[in-house]
Amino acid sequence: MSMLELRKISKVYGQGASEVQALHEIDLWVDPGSLVAVMGASGSGKSTLLTIAGSLEAPTSGEVVVGGALLSEMSRNDQARMRRRSIGYVFQDYNLLAGLTSVENVSLPLELDGVSAKKARAAGMAALDELGLADRASHYPDELSGGERQRVSIARAVVGDRQLLLADEPSGALDSTNGEAVMRMILGACKRGVAAVVVTHDAQLASWAERVVFLRDGRVVDQTMSPPSPESLLQPAPHS
Amino acid sequence: MSVRYALLALLSEGPKYGLQLRQEFEARTGEVWPLNVGQVYTTLQRLERDGLVESEDDAEEGPQKGFHLTPEGHAELTDWLRTPPDLSSPPRDELVIKVMVAVRMPGADVHEVIQVHRRYLIELMQQWTRLKEDEAEFDLGFALVVDAELFRLDALVRWLDAADGRIKRAASEPPRPESFPMPKLRRRIGARP
Known part of the structure; x- marks a missing residue:
C-alpha cells in the first residue's frame, strides 16, 4: 500500500476572470521507504502539490490518501491529528521557533500530541542523535549554522513515528555540501521506511530520488524511468 | 589530461x-x-x-x-x-544545436524536446548520485570525479530550464525582426573556426 496517494488532484484559485488553475488532475503515489522528487519551474504548482499532499490545503477536486485513509472522509480534528502524528514537514526557511532549543523544537510536535514532556524530550534527543546533532541539543536556532538548522528541522520532521516526510526546497539556501548532507538524511529516513516527497528545482537534489516527476503548468508532463545500474557509467569509453 | x-x-x-x-x-x-x-x-x-x-x-x-x-x-x-585549460571558445554543443533547431522548425514542440533531454540528464545524474551514495565518501579522488560529472550535467539541466523559460516568454511577446547573431558573437570572442 502506498503511504501517499494523490488521485486526480486539481486546484483552482480565484474565480471568473481571475481564476488560476494551479494543478490539473495530478496522480502521484509514494510507497513506504521511497523518495520521490517533484521538479518544476517557479509557478509550476509544485509547492501547492506539497501543501495538498500534507493536508495543509484542500484540493478543489480529487482525493488525497495518506496511509490508506481518505482525507476527505476525515474530520478537521482527525486531519490535524494525522498531520501531527504521521507527517513531517521540511521547509526552505526551516521554520524553527527562535525561543526554543534544538531539542525543544524537535520534541514540540510530540508534546502537542499529548506525549509527556519527558518522553517527548527523549524521542527528540534520539532523533537529533540519529542525525549527528546530539551536541547541538541545547543550542537555540540563532546559535546554529544554516545547515545545522535544516538538519534540526529534519529531525523534527521524522521524530516519533512519522511515516511521511514532505520537503519544499529543503536545501534552497544551503551550499552544495550542506545540501548533500540534507539529502543523505532524508534518504536515511527513507531507508528506515519513511516515504518522502521533495519538491525542488535543483537537479542535483532531485537526483537523490529513485523517481523524479516533472511538473509543468500544474500538470505532470513526464517522469524518470528506473535508471540502469551505475556500474554502466564506469565502462571504458569505446575509443579509450 | x-x-x-x-x-x-x-x-x-x-x-x-x-x-x-x-x-x-x-x-x-x-x-x-x-x-x-x-x-x-x-x-x-x-x-x-x-x-x-x-x-x-x-x-x-x-x-x-x-x-x-x-x-x-x-x-x-x-x-x-597553473596553466588554465583553454575554455575561451564555446564548445560545439549538440544539445544546444538541437534546441535551436527545434525553436525554428515548424510544428516542433520545443518544450517537449527540452523535456526529453532534461529527463535523460536527470536519469544520468541519478546514476552518478547512486555511486556517490555507495562509494564516493570513501575515496576522495573518485568523489571529485563524480562531483565534476554531476556539476557538468547540472549545468546542462539549468541551461535547459533557462531556455524553457526564455522560449515561453518569447512566445508571449510580439515577434522581433529576424536576426542571427552567432557569427558575430563567435568572431568577437575569438572562437575557433
Missing part, C-alpha cells in the same frame, strides 16, 4: 616502477581510463629523452625499471598545474 602529465604527477610523489605507475594511474582515474602498458613505457621514454624524468641506470628495461622526477620535470608539472 595527457598521459605525460599524469605520469609526472605520479612521480612527484616519489620514485616508482613502470608497472606501479600504470596501476596507480588506473586507480586514480577511477578505472575509467585504462592504459595499455605500451603507452606508459613509450611516454616514459619520451619524458626521459626530454630530461623530465631519470631512470635507474643499472636497471633493465621493463616493468621493474624505476623512475624519478628531475628538477626540470618538477618545474614542468608545476607550470602545467
